[in-house]
Amino acid sequence: MKFQKIISALFLTITFSMLTHAQLQLNGAGATFPAVIYSKWFDEYKNATGVQFNYQAIGSGGGIRQISEGTVDFGATDGPMTDQQLADAKSKQGTDVLHIPTVMGAVVVCYNVPGISKGLNLSGEVLADIFLGKIIYWNDSKIKKDNPKLNLPNKAIVVTHRSDGSGTSFIFTDYLTKVSKNWESKVGKGTSVNWPVGLGGKGNDGVAGLVKQTEGSIGYVELAYAVKNKILYANMKNKAGNFVEATFQSVSSAAEGAAKNMPADLRVSITDAAGKDSYPISGFTWLLVYKNMKDESKAKAMVNFLKWSMGKGQSFATDLYYAPLPKAVVKMCEKNINSITANGKKIK
């Protein structure tokens, strides 16, 4: 009996405190890749300001669908919305959807070749040929050309890729599309594509598991995942012709290289970016927000949060294995954030 009383008293206090603290709450849904930093941001921001953000990591596709249907206050995606999708969303919601880059990620090429413990160099064309099934042995002359010092074995290459639709696959295939005409015409880019060869693994851990277990295999995972799990990955040849290791700096410099020709709506791919230190397989992840919001207090909270994420928020990035946005990009983001309105009026 006594126990029951205590429980009910506890329950009452909790409900009561929830009622008194009824605060502003914004709901969002979308990409899984940035979910870790978003939940950190939302947590920090709630402690600082009391504004609560709910985020459901249901995938980029879901994020785009939900913001188009107007069931959320913001969405998130790893691949930008197409013109068609933007037009659909506008006709349904009566306002534009803005893309705000938040952080960057990179995709690394991991491999498991007996006798090679570091320093594999790969160029984009060779990588595309491997994933097209044209280069099938590790000691192919094209691979040897970039790796004169390595003793590559006469072993068949086992290609592995993501089986689930993902932003990682989008960035990876976007890169291959840019560097190989063959890849562009035969496969193309997307969150899921029709892979010409190889085994599919579910998630980063699925691909990493395949690569770890299978001798002679090659695959791709997120940089964050590879760093956390100490996975071996290749140096990639960038547009300037240098072989670059994926690091947070080389990813950020890829964005810097791309910032010069960035379109105003910030929907841009930064794979195969210019610049001598740029890592070529990297990409933004975006928050999707309405340009004009109907609820003024929500609009104000959204704008304040976005500004916070561009400033203090960026400092959390590297600890969580994301690359922060370079200054030039932050400036462009802030310009777009300032264009958000509530019922047509500017937000102070």
Next chain:
Amino acid sequence: MDNPEIDINKENPKSKKNSLSILWARLFKKLFSSHNLGDFIFERLTLLFAVLVFLLVILMGYEMYVGSKISIDKFGWSFLTNSVWDPVQEIYGALPIIYGTIVSSFLALVISVPLSIGIAIFLSEVSPDWLEKPLSFLVELLAGIPSVVYGLWGIFVLVPWIRNDVEPFLSEHLGFLPFFRGAPYGFGMLAAVLILAIMVLPIISSISRDILKSVPQSQREAALALGATRWQSTKIVLKDAKSGILGATMLGLGRAVGETMAVTMVIGNRAVISPSLFDPSYTMASVIANEFTEATSEMYLSALIQLALVLFVLTIIINAFAKLLVWSMERKLGTR
């Protein structure tokens, strides 16, 4: 006795309304006087539940049809016969995926049905009491293991074993057959078949055991009294339990067809039709689970829903087929 009432009604200008109320009263009486009220409520309530299930199935089918309308209109029957699944070009043909689903489930049954029936016979006919209880408990425990655990076990234990021992052995000794050719990756159809076989084993064996146990003891006693050996009496019991065991097998097939997580973790996830069991394959449930979250275009989503519709229809066909088999078997037994 009713006459005065009718007379009054005739004089009443509002007779229509009155006679209606009398009709209601009679209807009410008819509904409740002959039956007990509790019986009535019980009857209707259970009817409602039964109809609800029916409606639910119809509604699911309808919703999937509506959701996949765009894809059905564009691809029609070629969705079932085309073997290219390309989200970039927006060409969707599900043949290799349907093939992978049916073949993996069917081969899993080929392995697990004889094993399960053996287990069931041992548990119900042969095993001493002290062994039966813990053994059946273990079998049922297998059914309760989450499929993602099977998948992880598949990745870390089953697949390396297949790659290092099973596939080299098969290709060395049976390599002349097209089923056992190709590079031994470990991941592929063979791994999926074995995982599925293990997963459906407890379902088929525990239901079969219950069915064998439900065969009257007098059958066994009669057989033994006539001088039958234990094997001969078991054969008689099996004959009686045949339709039930078939039903259990179909339940197992249902689980195999719909299994998602464990399969996608070991099957290699490539939509190709290949005779070799070493090659990767794909199943409908895995494709839906893998690609649904990131499906951004209408057509892509619609094609995935159409895949779900195909899976739904396939399950209905399997169940209908099972019912038909059980029914025809029972009829044969009845006329004998």
